[in-house]
Amino acid sequence: MSYPSGQYSEYPPSHEQDHERSGSRRLHATAQSRHARNGYTIVHAGKQVRFGPIVFWIVIGTVTVLGAWSAATATYFAFRDDVLTRLIARQADMQYAYEDRIAELRAKVDRTTSRQLLDQEQFDQKLEQIMRRQTALESRATALGAIPDPSATGSIRPPRGTAATDAGGTPKPSPISDTVIFVAPPDREARLESRTPSLAVAQPNQFAKIQGVDNVLVRLQTSLDQVERRQMAALSSAEESLESRVRRMRGVFSDLGLDLPQLEATVPRAGMGGPFVPLKLAADAGPFERQLYRINISRAQVERLNRTLALVPYRKPVIGEVEFTSGFGVRSDPFLGRPAMHTGLDFRASSGDPVRATANGKVVSSGWSGGYGRMVEVDHGNGLSTRYGHLSEINVRVGDAVRIGQVIGAVGSTGRSTGPHLHYETRIDGEAVDPQKFLRAGVRLSAG
Numbered sequence: 001m002s003y004p005s006g007q008y009s010e011y012p013p014s015h016e017q018d019h020e021r022s023g024s025r026r027l028h029a030t031a032q033s034r035h036a037r038n039g040y041t042i043v044h045a046g047k048q049v050r051f052g053p054i055v056f057w058i059v060i061g062t063v064t065v066l067g068a069w070s071a072a073t074a075t076y077f078a079f080r081d082d083v084l085t086r087l088i089a090r091q092a093d094m095q096y097a098y099e100d101r102i103a104e105l106r107a108k109v110d111r112t113t114s115r116q117l118l119d120q121e122q123f124d125q126k127l128e129q130i131m132r133r134q135t136a137l138e139s140r141a142t143a144l145g146a147i148p149d150p151s152a153t154g155s156i157r158p159p160r161g162t163a164a165t166d167a168g169g170t171p172k173p174s175p176i177s178d179t180v181i182f183v184a185p186p187d188r189e190a191r192l193e194s195r196t197p198s199l200a201v202a203q204p205n206q207f208a209k210i211q212g213v214d215n216v217l218v219r220l221q222t223s224l225d226q227v228e229r230r231q232m233a234a235l236s237s238a239e240e241s242l243e244s245r246v247r248r249m250r251g252v253f254s255d256l257g258l259d260l261p262q263l264e265a266t267v268p269r270a271g272m273g274g275p276f277v278p279l280k281l282a283a284d285a286g287p288f289e290r291q292l293y294r295i296n297i298s299r300a301q302v303e304r305l306n307r308t309l310a311l312v313p314y315r316k317p318v319i320g321e322v323e324f325t326s327g328f329g330v331r332s333d334p335f336l337g338r339p340a341m342h343t344g345l346d347f348r349a350s351s352g353d354p355v356r357a358t359a360n361g362k363v364v365s366s367g368w369s370g371g372y373g374r375m376v377e378v379d380h381g382n383g384l385s386t387r388y389g390h391l392s393e394i395n396v397r398v399g400d401a402v403r404i405g406q407v408i409g410a411v412g413s414t415g416r417s418t419g420p421h422l423h424y425e426t427r428i429d430g431e432a433v434d435p436q437k438f439l440r441a442g443v444r445l446s447a448g
Contacts, residue, residue: 126217133224140231143292147238147299235291242298249305252314252441260308263382267307310404311380313358313435314442317388317424318411323348325421328434334418343432344387344425351420353411355388357402358438366398372423373415376408383430389423390414 042049076083253260281293316322326346333340357378364385365377372389376396379385392412402408413420426435 123217130217130220130224137224137227137231140228140288144231144234144238147295232288232291235288235295239291239295239298242295242302246298246301246305248445249302249309252309252312252445255441255444256312256314256437258312258382263308263311264304266381267311269307309445310360311382311384312438313380313384313386313426314438314445315358315404316439316442317355317358317386318347318349318353318422319356322439328432328436335416344389344423345435347422347424349411349420349422351392351410351412353422354407355391355409355411355422357404357406357408358386359384360403361385361401363396363398363400363402363408366394366396366400369415371416373417374409374412375415378402378408383428385427385430387423387425387427389425390417390421392420 250260253263279293279296281290285293324345325348326342328342328345330339331342332338355376359378359380361378361380363376364379365375365387367374369375369389372387374391374394375387375389376391376394377385377387388409390412391409391414394409396402396406396408411420411422417423424435425432426438427433
């Protein structure tokens with residue numbers, strides 16, 4: 001048996017009550033069916049609450065959503081351990097991936113840094129080699145500059161301000177001349193800053209910089225090669241010139257029939273001395289050092305021969321073109337017209353032209369001497385002497401030491417002379433010999 005909502009009784013209802021209740025329910029159902037078309041009514045404890053269909057479904061929907069949300073929340077909390085585990089695993093995978101990437105980048109940085117350090121080391125080695133080579137070339141240039149001009153010491157030179165010229169009048173270049181020019185090496189900090197790993201970020205720029213520095217090194221090496229070739233060419237030229245000079249100087253003594261060892265023994269020397277330190281060639285000496293050693297030997301020979309040749313009168317007593325008015329030997333005497341022996345050479349010259357000593361020596365006669373007129377005689381040692389006659393004036397006295405090219409008088413026409421000229425004689429052991437023999441030897445010596 002059902003009871004109306006909100007109505008309860010402790011005793012069973014009677015028959016009349018049942019009949020009344022049945023009628024009441026029919027009325028209530030009829031009312032409910034009538035109200036159902038217009039909304040929904042909730043009855044509780046005799047109170048009725050009526051809802052429209054929209055509000056009812058909103059309430060029903062809200063209850064449904066809340067239930068679904070509760071179910072989802074319960075499901076989440078039920079399975080959240082699995083979700084967290086998957087999230088942690090994913091996070092760990094990402095971390096491992098990042099660590100692997102960082103390790104790879106560090107490896108690249110280390111490789112780049114190692115490569116740059118290797119390039120730096122190679123560059124330093126190349127630069128050090130260039131600097132050592134530059135130092136060697138500078139010392140070679142100094143050695144080349146110390147090699148003197150192999151011209152004969154004491155030769156009569158043209159007046160100051162006149163450059164030495166060849167046969168065509170072109171100025172002669174110095175036989176040993178080479179200017180060494182070096183490019184300053186690039187700054188160490190500017191050329192390569194590869195000491196820190198952070199520079200690996202600018203890897204392309206660094207490699208471009210290294211390549212540019214390598215190009216500079218190549219240009220420096222090429223420049224040094226050219227300098228070295230010029231130095232070797234100059235050294236070979238100097239050696240050839242000195243050897244040729246030695247041969248020609250020895251040829252002078254052989255042509256004149258002079259005893260070279262005897263002359264060398266009587267050469268006066270200026271004060272000099274010191275301990276003897278022999279010249280030694282290192283066992284590991286290169287071609288340059290060996291060639292320089294040979295040049296030093298030839299150079300010493302040239303210096304010794306120059307000192308000896310300074311006593312040989314093979315030079316001209318006057319400056320300028322040589323023109324003889326009378327040669328050595330038999331001729332017709334200009335005053336008597338009869339054959340006579342002419343003991344010297346007559347040089348055409350103007351009165352007052354300077355007369356110069358043709359070799360080092362000592363004045364043994366100075367003054368009037370018969371047919372010579374005013375005459376100067378110079379003793380050069382080892383039986384060699386020269387005479388200068390017909391002078392208009394004399395600038396030296398007996399006992400004076402004269403040097404090559406020193407002016408000892410002036411051209412004149414004193415004594416047995418028909419006009420201004422220089423009478424020049426060369427004598428060996430008091431006997432007159434043809435001066436042209438000495439002059440030709442001097443020409444051959446100077447021709448080289």
